[in-house]
Amino acid sequence: MAQAGGDPPPPVPVSSRDSEKEVMQPVKTVASVESSAPVPAVENGGRGELNCERLVNRVLSYAPKADVESIRRAFAVACKAHENQKRDNGDPYITHPLAVAMILARFRLDVQSICTALLHDTIEDTGVTYDVLKAQFGQTVADLVDGVTKLTRLELQSDRTKQAENFRKLVLAMSKDIRVLLVKLADRLHNMRTLHFVERQDRRQRIARETLDIYAPLAERIGMDRVKTELQNLSFAQLEPEADATIRTRLNYLRGQGADVIEEVRRELLRLCHEAGLKNVQVSGREKSPYSIWEKMQRRNVAFEQLSDIMAFRVIVDTREDCYMALGAVHAAYPMIAGRFKDYISTPKANGYQSLHTGVTLRSPRNQKIEVQIRTQDMHDVAENGVAAHWAYKEGTGTEEGGYGGLRRPRWVQDLLEILEASSAPDEFLENTKLELYQDQVFCFTPKGQLISLPRGATPVDFAYAVHSHVGDTCVGAKINGRLMPLRHELENGDQVEIMTARGGAPSPSWERFVVTGKARARIRRYVAQQQRQVSLDGGRAALAKAFRQEGVDGSEKILETTLKPLKQSSLTDLYVAVGAGNLAARDVVHTAYPELKRVQRVPRMLSGLPGVLGTAGPRARGAGGGSGRRSSNAAVPLVGLGAGVAVHYAACCHPLPGDRIVGVVATGRGVTIHTRTCQTLESFSATPERFLDVDWDYDAMARAGGAGQMRVGRISIVAENEAAVLANITNSISKSDAAMVNLKIVHRQLDFTEILVDVEVRDLRHLSSVIASLRAAPGITQADRVKS
Known part of the structure; x- marks a missing residue:
């Protein structure tokens, strides 16, 4: 083990892999790293020694x-x-x-x-x-x-x-x-x-x-x-090259200031162990690694000077019992730091790590706080080399055969396999895997005494999924140490957790907001995706039946199967889901099955008897009016699915733009009002579904018009710092994005922040997104989002 007094020799430089492999430069390591010296560099990597x-x-x-x-x-x-x-x-x-x-x-x-x-x-x-x-x-x-x-x-x-x-x-x-x-x-x-x-x-x-x-x-x-x-x-x-250099410089300075501290404490710990009756004892001291120090500074939000435990000592003894004797000797001599004792011998980490950890305060020098780790030599070998220690040759034996050499597959590998099975997409699997790899651990118990290791911050839902996927799926409540607790309660070391399940229970989508294990999140997402797919499936089947019925044509599965290839759907189920999810319009499916219907201009039957709706296409038909809050446009109405001469208004509640998925709502005496399909106002028309029209933007007509005269209003909500220049920053950002501000309202003002609603004229949804991006980059603006309803 490297001592604090000096740096180990740097690795012998060896050449990089080819440019695709991007191999890297030797970086001089600090004298002591968090658990031991760096793995030694290769001895025969020099130029000219090409033998094995x-x-x-x-x-x-x-x-x-x-x-x-x-x-x-x-x-x-x-x-x-x-x-x-x-x-x-x-x-x-x-x-x-x-x-x-x-x-x-x-x-x-x-x-x-x-x-x-x-x-x-x-x-x-x-x-x-x-x-x-x-x-x-x-x-x-x-x-x-x-x-x-x-x-x-x-x-x-x-x-x-x-x-x-x-x-x-x-x-x-x-x-x-x-x-x-x-x-x-x-x-x-x-x-x-x-x-x-x-x-x-x-x-x-x-x-x-x-x-x-x-x-x-x-x-x-x-x-x-x-x-x-x-x-x-x-x-x-x-x-973080600057932070790394700063920490190394500070460590070198401390080495010079207290060159004898580590050796002095090492001898003192050795004396305490001998006085306790322990004969064969090894004690070594080290500094923590630069990355470990940096991580602790970030986690505690403190400066380097505020860290008091950058030194750690390791005591290696003969037996498990000796570990606890050494611990007693250390605690008898020095005050223990509350909350710093961890017993990984009785409850090993998932990777097999065993050791006693404690933090104590030295009486000299300067009430220095140190960490002490106590373990046996076998524990030390596993701590340093992990799984590699199990693969190491034992004296007089040959190689170990088989995938795990008689070892049980690690639990975390099994968890990754279950995440792999539950994740619907590769990138989701990678995200959930990182959740599984990063966390510190807490140890909890089932009512029968089985030990379950979980990431810190885990909840009873994480515990339930760790026991078994079915237990997690049917979880409805939890008792922690005999008391009924919320499912979002954070578990602590030593908690006994009893999961209550119910037949027919199912994961709640809200669980995803507080679970911390990748396995739990993957299972919840899988269930939610399955439920959403089923809802889309049912909705798509109903929408297609209605669309074919309105056209008066056959919509049997045999007819629908002819549309799969043109619409790039692999099965009828996928077709129903695409329609139900809004990725495919039911009208497009009908027109694919019966192309001749696409060439027929049909006037919606529900409009034929409405007085004052049909007529010449005047300003109301071409632009805004009727209190919709929209400016008139000289261009033709850029919509498909409406008959000629229909009065059209664009709803001021949701401000639909080309690129939005839209729906028309018939109003007696006012024609058709266009809403986005996500507009909350549509709920008020749910009792009269016959008033809805399936409409869409006529992108071909807009392309032929070249976008001239096609400006429409989009509404943006802005949260900005309450400063004098913020309004100027807003107007400048909108102007640079080739948009025009037509209305501005301060809706809420606090001491530090102001909430503002801005109406801007844009060409389409993409143009509005560009304006929002420009606003988000402007000084003093902390948030900018589209107001959809």
């Missing part, structure tokens, strides 16, 4: 009976495949696979993992195929290389949907064999150490952000704390 004997010797040092001939053959295949490839600094490409393999050897991994590391880029970058690898190295190695290849493509996609789709493939691959992830994490770690070979800053930051968002949480989930910490620090140096 150091790697073989490393493997033989922990596994004398290992099949090292397979490693040599894998190296030979990789050398041949990459022989014409260079890295950005001119080094042979094989230096990268060697470096990745050496990182895995540091974790004492099996031969199959080492071979996969050497071959991990062959399928993607060379002519070597899956079948070739399977024939030479067996199906396990071939599957591992294929799984890593799919994960590598995750980095190379800029499109979010493609990235999410590849992440789905990763989850499926590592659910079968977690070594896929171990190899990829080693690959990413070596890449992050060589970041300076990527010239473009935006690409470096994109890779660093991806590392921080996906790979570091994955490393934490499988317990590889050293890898996680180094990935976080290297990413932090790229994403």
Whole structure:
């Protein structure tokens, strides 16, 4: 473990991957990271040493009976495949696979993992195929290389949907064999150490952000704390270079001010343990990592100088019982900081991490607060290496076979698989997965004593879904520690939770607002989507039946099936859903089935008997009138679905614009008023559905007119700072967007903010959106949205 006194040697620079792979520059790490020193750099990555004997010797040092001939053959295949490839600094490409393999050897991994590391880029970058690898190295190695290849493509996609789709493939691959992830994490770690070979800053930051968002949480989930910490620090140096430099400078200064503090406290803790009767004790001290310090500063909203626990100490003893004896000795000597004690030995983390954590205040120097972690050597190995510790060679044994080597599949991997099943789209899966990876944990119990680990902030609904998906779907209430509590109540460590279910119970859409686990959110969204689809299905079927009935033609399923291909629908169910959701007009389906009806100008029958509606198309027919609050237009009415000479008004309640989905409402003596389909005013006409007309904008006519004279009013609600220049900023933004302000009203004024309604003349919905975007960017304006009703 690195001590606070000095920096470890920086990684030996190795050349980058090709420009598509974007490998990264070595970044000098701080002397001590949050859990230990960085994973050592590869020893044989230098120019001119293109043999794998150091790697073989490393493997033989922990596994004398290992099949090292397979490693040599894998190296030979990789050398041949990459022989014409260079890295950005001119080094042979094989230096990268060697470096990745050496990182895995540091974790004492099996031969199959080492071979996969050497071959991990062959399928993607060379002519070597899956079948070739399977024939030479067996199906396990071939599957591992294929799984890593799919994960590598995750980095190379800029499109979010493609990235999410590849992440789905990763989850499926590592659910079968977690070594896929171990190899990829080693690959990413070596890449992050060589970041300076990527010239473009935006690409470096994109890779660093991806590392921080996906790979570091994955490393934490499988317990590889050293890898996680180094990935976080290297990413932090790229994403926040100024903050990183400032924290490192401050740490160096503190080192100089209290060079002997860590050693003094280390000796004191060692003395306390010996006095308590503990003989074989190791104590080490360290500083927390720059990223850990930065994260704590952001979470607590404090400056560096206000942090009091940047030092941590680790006590390693022989047995589980010794851990509690050491804890008692520390608490007897120093005041404990309330709320800082955590027992991860009796309740391990989901990744298998076990340790006692406590915070105490030293009497000297300066009442310094420190963190103390107490664990056994076996616990320490798992804490540092996580899943890799389970794959490590044991003395005198060979490789472990099978996807999990006899280990039970981790619960979080199973949760990701369930999220994958419940998520309707790849990007939704990626979002829910990030929820699952990021959170700190709380530990709760079922009435029978089963331990359930959940993210901090979890609710009884999250707990119910963690127990079983069916329990979550039918949850209607919860008792926490015997008391009935709301479903949005946040659970705490040690809570006993009893979920009450009911036959026929169903998830509420409102649950999505307070659940924190990806699994719960995915299941709720899935149920809501299914319910919405059913509503759209029923509504679409009714709308089509009505449309065919009004035209007096056959609307049987046999007729509807003829419209599927022209309308690009895969089934009748999809057709009904599209109509019910408003993505497809029922009239379009009728006209597709009976094209001859489209050429017939039909006057709505309900208008024929209304006095004073039909007549010559005067100003009322062409523009606004009748108190609608709209200006007249010299252009023809840009609507389809109306007969000639119909008086048309545009509703002032919702201000419909070209681009909106609209509906006509017949009013005796006033003609037809056009509303948006989402207008709340339409509810007042629900008792008289015969007054509704299916109308739409005549986009072809508007295109032929070139937009001349087609300005219409849109209403915008603005929340702005209560400053003198805010009105000028509003008018300037509207003017720059080629729109005209026709009305302004201050509807609410407070000391700091003012709410304003503005009517602007625009061409269509897209033009209004442009105006709103301009307003949102204007100084002093905190919010700008369209008023739809």
